Amino acid sequence: MSVTFKGCYTVKPMEPTWCGRLALSEWDQTGIITHVPTMYFYRPSGDSSTIAATLRDSLSRILVPFYPLAGRLQWTDENNGRLELECNAMGVKFIEAESSLTLDDLGDFSPCSEYQHLTPSVDYTLPIHEWPLFLVQLTRFACGGVCISLQFSHAVGDGPSALHFISEWARLTRGEPLQTMPFLDRKVLHAGEPPLMKANQGDRGFKLPSLLLDKKEEKHRTEKKKKNSLATLKVSKSQVEKLRKEANASLDGSNNGRGYTRYETITGHMWRSACKARRHIHDQPTLLGVSVDARRRMQPPLPKGYFGNASFDVVATGVAGDLVSKPLGYASGRIREAIEKVNDEYVRSEIEFLKGQRDLKKFQDLHAIRSEDGDFFGDPNLCVVSWLALPIYGVDFGWGKEVFMGPGTHDSDGDSLLLPGPDGDGSLLIPICLQEIHMEAFKKHFYEGIM
Known part of the structure; x- marks a missing residue:
């Protein structure tokens, strides 16, 4: 260009x-x-x-x-x-x-x-x-x-x-x-305030998930350096509803009749499709990164217009064989479990854990970017960030609304977004980055599951 x-x-x-x-x-x-x-x-x-x-x-x-x-x-x-x-x-x-x-x-x-x-x-x-x-x-x-x-x-x-x-x-x-x-x-x-108590390294708290769940494989670093590919998947409203019906078929009374959301459903399907495309062995552990807005989940809720970071990262865990062989509702349920952890107690305990750390460098992606193998993204993991609830469309500077809005270059393997379709018709857009050797297989498994 x-x-x-x-x-x-x-x-x-x-x-x-x-x-x-x-x-x-x-x-x-x-x-x-x-x-x-x-x-x-x-x-x-x-x-x-x-x-x-x-x-x-x-x-x-x-x-x-x-x-x-x-x-x-x-x-x-x-x-x-x-x-x-x-x-x-x-x-x-x-x-x-x-x-x-x-x-x-x-x-x-x-x-x-x-x-x-x-x-x-x-x-x-x-x-x-x-x-x-x-x-x-x-x-x-x-x-x-x-x-x-x-x-x-x-x-x-x-x-x-x-x-x-x-x-x-x-x-x-x-x-x-x-x-x-x-x-x-x-x-x-509690920005700028000291921790309430001395942190115990054995306490439950925020831990950066490691990509290297398969460190024993010598090929891991070589695999991570393979060329990445970008794509945008399009999912119609009818396809979304088909997947939700499939995921909700496995619900029982423990969910109080609350069906899986679009995010839980589509992301679960993406997780399973990535496992298939990457050809994971049955017992391969895999993580899925989720970002949860805690503004309304805290007590009291954060003030209107809070300007800062209040989206908390949590991780859904699974084993590739279970994700692929069990019904879609299993993957969606693993994601829901991770999301529902984010409440007032969780947010405050994670902040308190971080306050007690002597050094925050290991929790910063800046250092992951510069390291060989410390970042979250990449095979066997996936990160799906939802923009479904954000006012991303209709930004009018005085000469009309945009003809297209989207992310810039997201070029990390396993990095993806979930966006509402621009026409407001219930469709979704999924910009995703995967290794080039996996992209076509991912699209094949993704669309086969909803056709």
Whole structure:
């Protein structure tokens, strides 16, 4: 994809904002602390030449209430892997680019490696205090269409927080007032406070799942380095309901008659299909990573507009042979068990466990990215993040709603998303990355199970 870069700007808050160090919760500092990409494609009517100036102006204004995004991460003075957010109004990065392609040249917008040219890059070789926390790339196409591609720091907020910011930015660009002010005080999750008690390493607590369930296999590292492939699966409403009926057929009275959700059903089917495609032996252990929004699961619930990380990672466990041979409801049930663990007691105990750790580096994906074999993704595991409840569509900056919204480049084996179809017809989209040698087999097993 041919993309020409036309300019790069630093956008700062339009008005003075509070400056100082903002304590981060333990959950902000663990898991992914790099950036998460998303992309929006538009066909604006009229002259698109003023879009960049309009977006920069409204971005400068929205950074006033969302001022933490204009700051920088800082390691604390101790060498313990802990971070703070320096609110210093250093600003965010805004890039302008052009492409000779048209939106029609992109077909159905299926994710591909070429999207990296549309997505602003972050130089992770720089010290962490030099990383912008939010980056925007505006790319104009020859047809007059545009792509707005975003990189949002996961250390600052999770998916609901990112979508809150993006929707309010669009609202402000349209000339409308903010709908929900961000709640910035992370002390509701005891950010910056000492642990209540000294941690016992034997206590139950948060443990990063290890990929290396099959360490004894010498080929594991070689297998992980094989080429990955991207695809987007499409599932109709009728296919979703067919799978739910199949999963719910195995329910008994212990579930109080509550059928499996779309997420539990589709993800269970994906888990089984991945086991088949990867040709796991019967006793191969496998993990499935699940992200659960705890905002309404805590007592009391987190304040409306909470701006930070409140999506907690849990892991469903299974053995490939059981997942494949037993009814779909078995896999869905394993996933439900993991999700239902996330309640007020669970959240507070996991945060307390992390507070008691001397060093958080081993719980951060930044270090997993740089290691040979420490990350979660990859054979024999899978991670399926749900965007089904997020307001991902209808982001109107003043020139109409997007023609397509989706993730940027997700290129880790086993990394996948579950999105609602853009037409609101009950269909689903599943962007997924698998090793190239497994992708066609995965699609075959996935669709055979719902035909």
